[in-house]
Amino acid sequence: MRLKIWVSVVLAIVTGVLLGKFMLNQYNSEYELTPVFNPGTEQYYFLKQGEYDSFETMEENMMSFDYYIYEEKEGKFITYVGITKNYDNMVKIQGYFTNAGYTIYVTEVHFDNEAFSTIMDQYDLMLHETEDNQTIKGICTQVLAKYEELIINSDSSN
Numbered sequence: 001m002r003l004k005i006w007v008s009v010v011l012a013i014v015t016g017v018l019l020g021k022f023m024l025n026q027y028n029s030e031y032e033l034t035p036v037f038n039p040g041t042e043q044y045y046f047l048k049q050g051e052y053d054s055f056e057t058m059e060e061n062m063m064s065f066d067y068y069i070y071e072e073k074e075g076k077f078i079t080y081v082g083i084t085k086n087y088d089n090m091v092k093i094q095g096y097f098t099n100a101g102y103t104i105y106v107t108e109v110h111f112d113n114e115a116f117s118t119i120m121d122q123y124d125l126m127l128h129e130t131e132d133n134q135t136i137k138g139i140c141t142q143v144l145a146k147y148e149e150l151i152i153n154s155d156s157s158n
Contacts (some may be wrong), residue, residue: 041110042117045090047082047097048105067141069148082140083147085120089127096136116150119143 049068052058058077062068070079081104082093090106097104120143127139 041112042085044109044111044120045084045087046080046107046109047084047090047093048107049079049081049097049102052077052079066137067144069144069152080144083120083143084124084127085117086124086128089124092127093136093140096133099133111151113151116147119146119150 049065050058050061052061053076055077058070058079062070062079065081068079068081070077072078081097081102082090084090084093094104094106123139123143123146127136130136130139
């Protein structure tokens with residue numbers, strides 16, 4: 001009886017060691033592991049105004065906005081009127097545009113750009129402190145201009 005117990009214990013230990021060695025060898029494999037969440041990226045809220053089939057239609061519908069940015073994706077022109085990192089500021093900007101009669105959709109975007117992140121933190125602080133519609137509008141314009149300068153134009157030059 002004791003022999004059966006000792007054989008079972010030794011067999012369990014050997015099996016555990018072999019499976020553990022196999023699992024640890026997977027981390028040293030030649031395959032590159034792709035992380036699901038990249039901790040170096042930051043989350044931004046992009047406030048989308050619309051999606052248009054043609055550039056002309058987009059320009060026509062966006063005439064009432066002082067400043068906006070757009071991206072072309074799969075033959076569609078997507079327009080953005082605000083960017084923020086802070087959820088409360090996102091709600092504030094969305095409320096401003098909703099009160100002005102526009103439908104605004106929020107898209108979460110993750111990317112890493114230290115210069116833009118620093119500037120965005122400063123604008124988020126100013127936006128958090130204000131309730132004035134003209135100030136909100138001005139901050140949105142400045143943020144979009146900085147995004148265009150630091151992200152869009154730097155991507156197109158590379």
